[in-house]
Amino acid sequence: xxxxxxxxxxxxxxxxxxxxxxxxxxxxxxxxxxxxxxxxxxxxxxxxxxxxxxxxxxxxxxxxxxxxxxxxxxxxxxxxxxxxxxxxxxxxxxxxxxxxxxxxxxxxxxxxxxxxxxxxxxxxxxxxxxxxxxxxxxxxxxxxxxxxxxxxxxxxxxxxxxxxxxxxxxxxxxxxxxxxxxxxxxxxxxxxxxxxxxxxxxxxxxxxxxxxxxxxxxxxxxxxxxxxxxxxxxxxxxxxxxxxxxxxxxxxxxxxxxxxxxxxxxxxxxxxxxxxxxxxxxxxxxxxxxxxxxxxxxxxxxxxxxxxxxxxxxxxxxxxxxxxxxxxxxxxxxxxxxxxxxxxxxxxxxxx
Amino acid sequence: xxxxxxxxxxxxxxxxxxxxxxxxxxxxxxxxxxxxxxxxxxxxxxxxxxxxxxxxxxxxxxxxxxxxxxxxxxxxxxxxxxxxxxxxxxxxxxxxxxxxxxxxxxxxxxxxxxxxxxxxxxxxxxxxxxxxxxxxxxxxxxxxxxxxxxxxxxxxxxxxxxxxxxxxxxxxxxxxxxxxxxxxxxxxxxxxxxxxxxxxxxxxxxxxxxxxxxxxxxxxxxxxxxxxxxxxxxxxxxxxxxxxxxxxxxxxxxxxxxxxxxxxxxxxxxxxxxxxxxxxxxxxxxxxxxxxxxxxxxxxxxxxxxxxxxxxxxxxxxxxxxxxxxxxxxxxxxxxxxxxxxxxxxxxxxxxxxxxxxxxxxxxxxxxxxxxxxxxxxxxxxxxxxxxxxxxxxxxxxxxxxxxxxxxxxxxxxxxxxxxxxxxxxxxxxxxxxxxxxxxxxxxxxxxxxxxxxxxxxxxxxxxxxxxxxxxxxxxxxxxxxxxxxxxxxxxxxxxxxxxxxxxxxxxxxxxxxxxxxxxxxxxxxxxxxxxxxxxxxxxxxxxxxxxxxxxxxxxxxxxxxxxxxxxxxxxxxxxxxxxxxxxxxxxxxxxxxxxxxxxxxx
Numbered sequence: 001x002x003x004x005x006x007x008x009x010x011x012x013x014x015x016x017x018x019x020x021x022x023x024x025x026x027x028x029x030x031x032x033x034x035x036x037x038x039x040x041x042x043x044x045x046x047x048x049x050x051x052x053x054x055x056x057x058x059x060x061x062x063x064x065x066x067x068x069x070x071x072x073x074x075x076x077x078x079x080x081x082x083x084x085x086x087x088x089x090x091x092x093x094x095x096x097x098x099x100x101x102x103x104x105x106x107x108x109x110x111x112x113x114x115x116x117x118x119x120x121x122x123x124x125x126x127x128x129x130x131x132x133x134x135x136x137x138x139x140x141x142x143x144x145x146x147x148x149x150x151x152x153x154x155x156x157x158x159x160x161x162x163x164x165x166x167x168x169x170x171x172x173x174x175x176x177x178x179x180x181x182x183x184x185x186x187x188x189x190x191x192x193x194x195x196x197x198x199x200x201x202x203x204x205x206x207x208x209x210x211x212x213x214x215x216x217x218x219x220x221x222x223x224x225x226x227x228x229x230x231x232x233x234x235x236x237x238x239x240x241x242x243x244x245x246x247x248x249x250x251x252x253x254x255x256x257x258x259x260x261x262x263x264x265x266x267x268x269x270x271x272x273x274x275x276x277x278x279x280x281x282x283x284x285x286x287x288x289x290x291x292x293x294x295x296x297x298x299x300x301x302x303x304x305x306x307x308x309x310x311x312x313x314x315x316x317x318x319x320x321x322x323x324x325x326x327x328x329x330x331x332x333x334x335x336x337x338x339x340x341x342x343x344x345x346x347x348x349x350x351x352x
Numbered sequence: 353x354x355x356x357x358x359x360x361x362x363x364x365x366x367x368x369x370x371x372x373x374x375x376x377x378x379x380x381x382x383x384x385x386x387x388x389x390x391x392x393x394x395x396x397x398x399x400x401x402x403x404x405x406x407x408x409x410x411x412x413x414x415x416x417x418x419x420x421x422x423x424x425x426x427x428x429x430x431x432x433x434x435x436x437x438x439x440x441x442x443x444x445x446x447x448x449x450x451x452x453x454x455x456x457x458x459x460x461x462x463x464x465x466x467x468x469x470x471x472x473x474x475x476x477x478x479x480x481x482x483x484x485x486x487x488x489x490x491x492x493x494x495x496x497x498x499x500x501x502x503x504x505x506x507x508x509x510x511x512x513x514x515x516x517x518x519x520x521x522x523x524x525x526x527x528x529x530x531x532x533x534x535x536x537x538x539x540x541x542x543x544x545x546x547x548x549x550x551x552x553x554x555x556x557x558x559x560x561x562x563x564x565x566x567x568x569x570x571x572x573x574x575x576x577x578x579x580x581x582x583x584x585x586x587x588x589x590x591x592x593x594x595x596x597x598x599x600x601x602x603x604x605x606x607x608x609x610x611x612x613x614x615x616x617x618x619x620x621x622x623x624x625x626x627x628x629x630x631x632x633x634x635x636x637x638x639x640x641x642x643x644x645x646x647x648x649x650x651x652x653x654x655x656x657x658x659x660x661x662x663x664x665x666x667x668x669x670x671x672x673x674x675x676x677x678x679x680x681x682x683x684x685x686x687x688x689x690x691x692x693x694x695x696x697x698x699x700x701x702x703x704x705x706x707x708x709x710x711x712x713x714x715x716x717x718x719x720x721x722x723x724x725x726x727x728x729x730x731x732x733x734x735x736x737x738x739x740x741x742x743x744x745x746x747x748x749x750x751x752x753x754x755x756x757x758x759x760x761x762x763x764x765x766x767x768x769x770x771x772x773x774x775x776x777x778x779x780x781x782x783x784x785x786x787x788x789x790x791x792x793x794x795x796x797x798x799x800x801x802x803x804x805x806x807x808x809x810x811x812x813x814x815x816x817x818x819x820x821x822x823x824x825x826x827x828x829x830x831x832x833x834x835x836x837x838x839x840x841x842x843x844x845x846x847x848x849x850x851x852x853x854x855x856x857x858x859x860x861x862x863x864x865x866x867x868x869x870x871x872x873x874x875x876x877x878x879x880x881x882x883x884x885x886x887x888x889x890x891x892x893x894x895x896x897x898x899x900x901x902x903x904x905x906x907x908x909x910x911x912x913x914x915x916x917x918x919x920x921x922x923x924x925x926x927x928x929x930x931x932x933x934x935x936x937x938x939x940x941x942x943x944x945x946x947x948x949x950x951x952x953x954x955x
Contacts, residue, residue: 013872029599031714041824045876046868050397052565055605055710057494058400074713097536098873108398108505108513116506117461126414126455129470135463139488142463142495146399182461256506263510264398265391267534267541268361 002027005035005077006085009047013098019087020044026077032086033061033072036100048099056213059147063100064089069149069211091152092159107148108264110168112257113197114175118187134183141178141222143214144171150208150218156201167198170208174222180229188250194230196255199223359531359804361541365391365510366790367783368530368545370517370572373401374493374775375755375782376551377500378453382783383549384509388790390783391543392504393512393532395567399501402553402565403775406493407608407706409475409485410776411769412450416471418482418653423447425481428950430770432634433479433664434734434763435905436920437585440943441741442761446770446777453776454486462499464488476613479664479767481638482653490608490706496772515541517571518881519807520548520579520751523797527579527750531807535878538871540811542804546797547750547786550576550737551779554756555589555889557827557882559730560835563595563606569882570889572757576737577888577933581746583926584759586735586889587896588906590766591840593618593668595729598684602714604729607689607707609768611724612661614703615650616691618672619723620680626687627660630671635663666765666905669728673840676727686727692720728840732771734762734906735896738925741941744782750789750797754782760923764905814880820865823880830857830886838894843910847898854891861887891933896924899935 005026008019022043024035033051040047052058054073061072066080066087080086094102119128150170157163168176176193179185193199204227206219216222367383369376372394383390394401413426426447431438454472458464464486465473476483488495504511517532521542529544552572556564577583594607612618620626631639639660640646646659661668672687682688691700697720701708704719711717711724736759737746744752755775762770814823837850861884866877902916903909922937 027600029715030601034601040875041822041828044868045822045824045866045879046874048873048875052396052400052402052567053405054565055405055602056713057491057706058396058404058565060396060400076714101536101873103536104397111502111505114502114506116502119459119461123455123459124452126416126451126458126471128455128458130463130466131470132466132473135466139463142488142498143491144498145404145494179461182463258508263505263508265510265512265515267515267537267539 003082007035007039008085008087009036009039009099010089011044011047011099012096014096017096017099028078030077031073032065032070032075032077032088035077035086036072036088048097048101050101057145059145059213062091062147062149062152064091064152069152071147071149071213074213091148093152093154093157094148103266104148105264105266106164107146107151107169107171109257109262110172110197111175112262112264113168113255114172114179115187115189115192115253115256117179117182117185119184120186128184130183137181137221138178140216141174143216144174145214146171147213149211149213153207153211154202155205155207156198163198163201167201168193170202170218170223172197173199173202173226174216174218177222177226180226186250188233188252190226190230190233191252192254193226199226199230202227359540359542359808361539363391363541363543365389365543365545367391367547367549367786368393368543369549369551369783370394370530371401371551371553371755371757372396372398372501372511373403373551373553373755374496374500374772375779376401376549377497377504378776378779379549379551379752379754379783379786380509381500381503381507382780383787384504384507384783386784386787386791388547388787390787391510391512391545393515393517393530393543395514395516395535397513398505398511399497401497402567403493403497403772405563405565405606406496406772407490407606408477408610408613409487409492409769410450410454410496410772411477411480411484411767412454412486412773413447413482413484414451414454414472414474414486416467416469417474418484421482421484423451424950426450426484427947429480430767431763431951433767433770434765435634435915436763437588437904437923437940438763439741439760439941440947441941442778443763444947445741445781446761446774449777450773453773453780457496457499457776460499460503462488462495464495475610476650476662477609477768478612478662478668480769481658485613485769487610489702490610490704492772496776516878516881517575518811519803520575521799521803521807522579522748523799525580525749526797527748528797528799531804533811533871536873538874538877540808542799544796544799546790546793547752549744549752549754549782549786550746550757551753551755551782552757554733555886555893556730556733558830558834558886558890558893559589559839560831561595561604561727562730563592563604564730570885571882572753573733573736573892574885574888576746576748576751576753576757577892577926577928579748579751580927581748581751582738583892584735584738584923585764585896586733586759586892586926587900587924588734588762588764589730589893590665590732590734590906591669591728592731593665593672593728594689594724594726595731596710596715597682597686597725597727598715605710605714606729606731607724607726608704609665611689611691611704611707612659614691614699615694616689617659617661617694618668618726619688619690620675621682621688622680624680625661626675626680627663627668627671630667630674631660631663632667635667639663664765664767665731666908669840670908672726672728682725684725686725688723689726690723692722697721730835732756732766733893734764734766735759735893742781743785744778745785745789750786752782752786754778764907811881814864814866814877817863817865820863821860823861823864823866823876823883826857826860826864826883827879827886830854830883830890833857834890834893838890838897841908841910842897844898847894850894851891851898854887854894858887888933892926895933895935896926899924
């Protein structure tokens with residue numbers, strides 16, 4: 001059941017680009033990535049696209065298909081009308097490298113900030129004991145395949161590059177939540193999640209949850225509980241303080257990434273369209289040791305500079321009003337109590 | 353020696369690890385912890401390597417579910433699964449060290465599924481006497497790679513992402529570094545490093561129907577061979593019994609063995625559980641010969657023998673192949689894998705979530721309601737770089753190999769779950785050995801500008817063939833020939849034909865040309881370069897398969913259907929001399945007597 005599919009694919013690089021129209025023969029049961037592969041094999045061998053597993057497990061082939069952030073390997077052609085033109089564009093939040101490939105270094109730099117899991121001691125001989133019910137909450141977040149569609153969708157950074165230094169994004173909020181919910185972890189990342197990673201910027205519109213191909217409840221199970229936990233560290237209304245089993249023995253920590261050169265190496269930019277003959281001296285940096293900056297070119301994605309605390313979760317949850325007015329307002333205590341109540345109510349309702 | 357001037361981006365390290373899957377990451381962590389300046393170089397983004405596809409679990413005799421389990425039983429299972437062709441020392445180290453490697457992952461943040469006692473849960477898999485696989489649902493590989501990735505990032509190990517290594521650089525007979533290109537810009541770079549750990553995975557992309565991704569082009573196998581190292585057992589290619597068959601676009605995608613471990617059974621078009629007809633003599637004593645006993649085994653391993661669906665992969669793949677050939681296949685040319693009628697929908701969704709998701713999304717099949725259609729798919733190569741069992745050192749000084757790219761550990765057939773543990777055990781050993789080799793060097797090797805120039809010229813060659821052939825067409829033809837002539841069932845004359853075809857393809861590959869916008873992220877160029885390694889490993893597989901005149905494990909000869917005890921005493925070793933691949937028989941290392949006794953008990 002072969003047919004011809006009309007496709008529009010964005011072609012270009014950092015300097016600009018445009019849509020190219022193609023007609024691609026496709027077969028029954030195929031996904032968008034199949035059509036892209038056939039296009040590549042038969043018509044456009046230089047079409048740049050990332051992919052690996054082709055089974056929704058590696059999170060490489062993220063793109064925007066008819067405007068929706070999706071994995072190309074998990075998007076069936078049959079979910080569109082046969083007459084429909086399928087338009088594929090690269091993720092918008094990240095700088096384009098070429099065609100459908102974007103520079104997602106941002107995410108790898110944010111990952112460096114995460115203070116690692118800190119176990120209570122050695123597990124030699126397998127002494128750790130955890131109950132299934134206790135690991136399940138973190139396990140949900142560990143399903144993340146790092147496709148970065150949630151990052152791409154999040155409006156805090158989608159059209160706001162200026163927010164990137166101060167905002168880690170949904171993928172990392174569930175990472176912080178995962179560690180905070182880990183039954184054996186011994187450090188406390190709550191303050192830094194708020195103050196350094198920008199948890200407060202999130203106003204829980206749930207766009208990230210909507211695009212997650214793994215169906216992780218990013219907002220409900222990750223970000224909101226994390227916001228509540230942050231509140232716990234700051235305000236402690238009596239009825240919450242009485243909760244049994246709260247862990248008070250955890251050591252607060254700050255971001256893990258040091259100030260030295262990033263270990264995430266990327267090629268020097270500006271050599272992309274070099275003709276074949278011009279290779280000599282193309283890369284301009286000569287690195288001489290591990291510690292030298294080498295050819296990294298992550299200028300726009302440098303590790304987040306230290307910042308004063310951004311607008312807090314309290315402000316966002318309690319009201320949509322300007323954070324600045326709320327921050328200085330005397331009724332903060334009242335707002336906090338309100339949020340505490342709200343948090344408690346949400347938690348209760350979820351448990352049911 | 354003069355420093356090269358033709359590639360200006362150079363990096364100095366003690367240990368360069370090529371590949372960022374399970375073994376590469378584990379090797380880099382070990383080398384770093386041993387004090388070596390270490391870099392990881394990988395073709396994809398960090399965390400996307402093929403390990404992520406591993407579903408079932410990590411085999412380790414922790415004894416959490418069956419206290420009777422121990423390394424001796426695991427060792428015995430592994431050797432028997434490999435039809436005794438395994439390097440006994442590797443199999444021993446693997447069985448002994450796997451539990452510690454798993455516990456270590458837990459210490460680094462991995463969250464495995466739990467037993468009621470709160471220990472790491474373990475599941476049943478083919479060829480393993482006891483439930484032995486540490487797992488997280490059916491996404492164990494993801495858990496493993498994420499844990500290692502997060503560990504490596506936490507340690508601050510340098511990572512060169514989307515960077516392809518195309519040549520090892522030598523100083524005389526020892527490793528001096530590696531040459532590669534950035535995929536993003538197409539610019540070249542060299543690594544000056546006295547030790548290189550190859551952790552590049554397998555060769556599956558040489559076949560048409562495969563569970564492997566584009567990365568599996570045999571780079572490490574080929575680069576080692578070109579650098580003077582030897583390859584072992586390349587004729588043994590594992591066809592996983594259960595790949596998807598329908599729709600065509602998903603053909604070959606893996607269906608985890610856990611489906612059978614969790615109770616799934618194979619049926620033909622007549623509804624018959626055909627595996628009872630395919631129990632080989634070698635496994636008769638431990639395999640149930642009726643459905644009642646087989647079904648009872650899931651709850652009571654002690655008083656029942658295991659179901660034939662859980663025979664080693666080579667046996668199950670051949671059986672499925674025979675059923676399809678006999679005309680008892682499913683509508684789309686597979687057989688049926690049925691878990692729907694055997695387990696509740698809730699259990700299936702909980703134990704096999706990604707299988708449920710995969711079939712629902714890609715195949716319009718609800719596996720809690722209907723059976724899956726499955727057929728064998730190229731999955732793993734047992735053969736690989738010949739290494740020292742204890743150090744993973746290849747036959748070239750400074751060269752190490754770990755994981756799928758190394759050979760010997762799995763003999764003629766790998767048991768499910770032994771791959772992930774292999775990555776951890778030998779990744780660590782390779783990283784440590786490489787670091788200690790560098791620490792003990794009296795002088796550092798130097799790379800020669802001539803070698804760098806040659807590597808550069810080679811990489812740029814596809815740009816100087818205007819009007820040449822499309823590299824994708826050559827790759828497609830190679831995959832078709834390998835599938836039809838060097839596939840699951842082989843014949844002498846077909847293998848000879850395959851070698852002729854490979855020669856022709858080599859000629860064609862010399863003249864492929866790259867179209868489009870230069871060297872920046874140009875997949876056509878990348879494919880043109882990948883072809884060299886793919887053709888080299890394909891030739892190695894076909895040559896070794898032609899030479900081994902018997903059937904054993906992942907090598908089945910239609911013209912030599914019997915397993916021959918004489919062939920059970922030798923490995924086939926491949927080397928390249930002046931561009932020609934030579935093949936030689938080499939006696940297996942002799943197992944010490946105390947280990948031999950493990951095989952004397954009847955069951």
